Amino acid sequence: MLFNSLDFAVFLPIVFALYWFVSLRYLKFQNLLLIIASYVFYGWWDYRFLSLIIFSSLVDYTIGLKLKNEEKALKRKLLLWASISINIGFLGFFKYYNFFVDNFVEAFSFFGSKIQANTLNIILPVGISFYTFQTLSYTIDVYKQKLEPTKDIISFLAFVSFFPQLVAGPIERATNLLPQFYKARAFHYSNAVDGCRQILWGLFKKVVIADQCAIYANLIFNNSSDYSGSTLVMGAIFFTFQIYGDFSGYSDIAIGVSRLFGFNLKQNFAFPYFSRDIAEFWRRWHISLSTWFRDYLYIPLGGSRGEIWIKIRNIFIIFIVSGFWHGANWTFIVWGFLNALYFLPLLLTKKNRYNIEIVAANTLLPSLKECIAMLMTFSIIVFAWIFFRAESIIHAISYIRNIFSSALFEAPVIRPTYLIAFLFIFMSIEWFGRKDKYALELLLLKRKRILKWGVYITLIISICVFSGEEQEFIYFQF
Secondary structure: OOOOOHHHHHHHHHHHHHHHHHOOOOHHHHHHHHHHHHHHHHHHHHHHHHHHHHHHHHHHHHHHHHHHHOOOHHHHHHHHHHHHHHHHHHHHHHHHHHHHHHHHHHHHHHOOOOOOOOOOOOOOOOOHHHHHHHHHHHHHHHHOOOOOOOOOHHHHHHHHHOHHHOOOOOOOOHHHHHHHHOOOOOOOHHHHHHHHHHHHHHHHHHHHHHHHHHHHHHHHHHOHHHOOHHHHHHHHHHHHHHHHHHHHHHHHHHHHHHHHOOOOOOOOOOOHHHOOOHHHHHHHOOHHHHHHHHHHHHOOOOOOOOOHHHHHHHHHHHHHHHHHHHOOOHHHHHHHHHHHHHHHHHHHOOOOOOOOOOOOOOOOOOOHHHHHHHHHHHHHHHHHHHHHHOOOHHHHHHHHHHHOOOOOOOOOOOOOHHHHHHHHHHHHHHHHOOOOOOOOOOOOOOOOHHHHHHHHHHHHHHHHHHOOOOOOOHHHHO
């Protein structure tokens, strides 16, 4: 079920009404209702894969309880690795089986040997990368004794399957989200209004920004050999805004919907395209995944401690694994490798923690130095996104080679004026709201009612005008 679909527009009010007006604020009933609603939400795509998420949930719930009563270090490690093996095993099979088989065959063909190996017609379960990491965080934190294992199976099942963030995040930690299922939740009008405001902004990002950019990004990338270098640059820029509007839009809707039900999810995007270096970008882009890899992979590997080669090794591991997490294609691995290369100079010069605060924190406009830094960072991000969007490494290299043609400095053939205007307005709103959790959080609160509602109505009209055929969110495929 898509957030931008008519189905969800009917589904959400029904669940909201049952949750607040029928459950009579009885906690167990509310949690049970959320489980049912979440399974309906997920099963709307393909009910067969409900068994997978239920099985994964029961495995980690059981292992969590066993960890609580087990004192022997060896048995505790075996329980942890059982959880990791089962969860990563499912993820690896559904997402990477065909990738490894194909590359295994190609490797032998390269050396002159031909072998027969059959791939399978595997359907990738929506959201498996997200809920796998979410439930794994529970087991790992219980193992590290950072979290008390729960005996409340209803709360745990609700935590794993919570429908607003089930299929595309944010990837919530058990330490933050699970305790919220234990506590009685009361309806607060201000929270609901704020949630609706964030949902509206997320829908605008998805429908008006991402889906419109997708039209031209797809056209240019799918026919890249037909266009000049300047047009290909526009295609890469359109995809850059497409993926941001699409994914951060989903996160905004997920967080907003959660607030309607009395839950607070962590911020997942913090205006990443205003970053002054790549380290700042990764602190602001897909925060829930970046911090997951930091806490459960990078730090256990040694992080930035130890000899210089260990630091370099760890940086490449975390970025390449992050790239591979996105999909079974060498393009994602190269994309991760590129980001590691970008990050490396900052690490070696110990400048990776320079830009912690938001740009121009105490001024309206950035300085010339900050503008140059943002432009340079944005440029290398756009370049890396080419590999992320390309169908193959060959396609990406061809695309990049065609950019540096004699027509690079000619006017682009495709330059939709309406979309460029929307992008300018969108980024202006993001700039003025960059200090908040999302652009519209506080930007209009102290404004006159006529201005505030004028903006809301304009956003709603824009969404209605540009809402054509339902477009899936990009990160559904991850």
